[in-house]
Amino acid sequence: SQQGEEDPQALSIQEGENATMNCSYKTSINNLQWYRQNSGRGLVHLILIRSNEREKHSGRLRVTLDTSKKSSSLLITASRAADTASYFCATDLYTGANSKLTFGKGITLSVRP
């Protein structure tokens, strides 16, 4: 089964509300990353949090990491219609010389104007 699993699969909110997306994983990681993908486009990196970090902020984004629960959350505050996209978590499994980034299926976020 896949390493990272996002929850929920789909989320629909009103503009101005906060959006919380969760990611769980199974094995130890080097870092966890969140990406965004607009329909039919490539993925864009949002934020990276290392295994020894617990929280990180970037603009309206807040990411937390709980290594004891093997979970992470992405919070988007004061959402905008332009935040409508798919969001993916990716876990970096550092195994010696190689780094392997494994993605989940993604969360579809719809922000209603």
Next chain:
Amino acid sequence: ETGVTQTPRHLVMGMTNKKSLKCEQHLGHNAMYWYKQSAKKPLELMFVYSLEERVENNSVPSRFSPECPNSSHLFLHLHTLQPEDSALYLCASSSFPAGELFFGEGSRLTVL
């Protein structure tokens, strides 16, 4: 503009055709990747090249053949594909061994 350019953006091919996808990065990265994205499935890592050597081949069928002639260019040669190979193929680059990935816009492949 992410610094990673993929061509063509759209490709339709028959099962007996031979075609290639091209990826070029202008970011000075030393690793390049091919991912396959199909509907309702996680992104699948296909190949990883680090310093022009293949370091990952994720059990990909031999009808997909990667080529990395230098650290800035990556190709995916396609031949005798199946309809189930229809997907969005994404190229990415990074600074190896760890770090964020920079993706191209993808090549949408349809196999008839």
